Amino acid sequence: xxxxxxxxxxxxxxxxxxxxxxxxxxxxxxxxxxxxxxxxxxxxxxxxxxxxxxxxxxxxxxxxxxxxxxxxxxxxxxxxxxxxxxxxxxxxxxxxxxxxxxxxxxxxxxxxxxxxxxxxxxxxxxxxx
Numbered sequence: 001x002x003x004x005x006x007x008x009x010x011x012x013x014x015x016x017x018x019x020x021x022x023x024x025x026x027x028x029x030x031x032x033x034x035x036x037x038x039x040x041x042x043x044x045x046x047x048x049x050x051x052x053x054x055x056x057x058x059x060x061x062x063x064x065x066x067x068x069x070x071x072x073x074x075x076x077x078x079x080x081x082x083x084x085x086x087x088x089x090x091x092x093x094x095x096x097x098x099x100x101x102x103x104x105x106x107x108x109x110x111x112x113x114x115x116x117x118x119x120x121x122x123x124x125x126x127x128x129x
Contacts, residue, residue: 001025001118006095009124015084015127021077021094021120029072032097032110033078037090037125047092048079049110053103057110062088083125091122 007019019035034049048068049057056068067080077094095116102109108117 001095001098003094003120005092005120005123005127008092008125010126011081011084011127013085013127013129016065016080016082017118017125019079019085019092019123019125023075023077023080023096026075026096026098026118027072028070028096029073029077030101031032032099032102032105032115033070033077034097034110034116035066035068035077035092036113037088037092038122039087042090045112046111046113050077051103051110052101055103057107059111081125084119084125086127086129089125089127091124093122093124094120 002024032051035047036044037047050068061064065083070077079092096118098117099114
């Protein structure tokens with residue numbers, strides 16, 4: 001299984017970016033996937049998750065500004081980010097849970113990094129003030 005993240009870059013505060021995570025070796029429609037991020041000097045934290053049934057979960061810090069989605073035909077996960085702020089500066093990682101069609105777990109399951117078995121290489125998002 002390989003996850004290829006892309007779409008990061010430098011953006012001004014208030015701007016938008018869309019991250020992509022192309023998967024190979026697994027069909028994204030059948031697995032829970034998520035975005036995590038790690039800011040400089042901080043631990044990795046949860047940002048957003050999407051279940052096979054398209055239920056979504058968001059960290060409070062990104063709720064209302066970020067949208068997680070997927071394109072089954074392209075086998076790709078997305079994170080649309082808007083109203084970006086300097087505190088959103090981080091390396092963003094996509095991740096996949098290898099449990100087949102995991103749809104009935106608790107929120108804590110989908111938001112925990114220990115749930116996810118496969119990780120992309122990360123893409124850097126820098127938000128300037």
